[in-house]
Amino acid sequence: MSQEKELPPTAQHLRQLARKGRFPTAPEFRTGVQFVTALLAVAVLAPPAIHKMAAVSQHLIDRASDREPLLFDHGFFAPLSAAAVFFLTLGMIAACILVLTAVMETGVFGFFAENVRLDFQRINPVSGLKNIFGLPALKRIVFNIAEAVLISFATAYVLLSNLRSLLDAPSCGISCVGGLAVYLLGMLLALVAVIYLVFGALDLKISRVVFRHENKMSHSDVKRERKDTDGSPEIKAAMADARYELMSSAPMRRERVQEQRQEQQDASIVLLSDKEAVALRYQTGGDSAPVLIWRGPPSRVASLLATAPTTKVARNPEVVDHLASTPIGSEIPPALYPAVSRAMEEAGLTL
Known part of the structure; x- marks a missing residue:
């Protein structure tokens, strides 16, 4: 008779599941963090890079208009190197954010070879149907609908709150239209980032609770795990060392006890x-x-x-x-x- 699994998973059980490639996943959290990071990186690093690229283009135009030979001098390489540094920095930030997001999402830091082994259970049609109609799929659908509704409201709010500026923009000139477009786009992206972060944090919490609920343990599982742990070679060796130290110090303790008894007499x-x-x-x-x-x-x-x-x-x-x-x-x-x-x-x- 199988026992009901009512105990929360132990830390060792969660580590074993992680080695098998099973850990909580929160795609909304991953998307939100990556979106916000990309937005901040572009907002901070893009303006100087665009300025440098514009300097490169201006340098080429000046050379062409003066009918001078194209020289790859400092005026060409300095802005180009700055742009290259921008893209390299952006790539490094993206890589670090991907790793950090994965660790925060799964709670696991490291790489396990078992995760890349061929597992036919992952391509089992029955498992696929469970994934389609399971709780994670339902959660994604609900989150996507809620995000779409909130983003629509955010877009309407941005446009309606700046309706007068939009109506006056055509008479203001191209520079005014460009500045207004940048302002509205930045405001909308900031609201979208907040929406993604809120749903990401909620998704992370729900994913961990659901994962721990799906991997509950019975009393027999806990006893078996404890037995396996106590029977590991490392723990056995440590217990043997402790017994040896206890046995080696026992004669000295007995002699000391006898001396104390004699003194007490x-x-x-x-x-x-x-x-x-x-x-x-x-x-x-x-x-x-x-x-x-x-x-x-x-x-x-x-x-x-x-x-x-x-x-x-x-x-x-x-x-x-x-x-x-x-x-x-x-x-x-x-x-x-x-x-x-x-x-x-x-x-x-x-x-």
């Missing part, structure tokens, strides 16, 4: 506070100061006293707080000698 007194407890070791009549040998929560004092039944217990929150920064195995600071001495005397010990 030698504890002379345990001082308590509400949050912490410390154990001190002191040899009566010795020259050294008391040594801090244990620190832990008050709940573990009972287990410590089980291994050292002769250890005294006293409550002294002030000393415990002052010993919070003292390392284990270090002598207590000289400033705490009086307080520790009083605590030990109250517990029946002599410092």
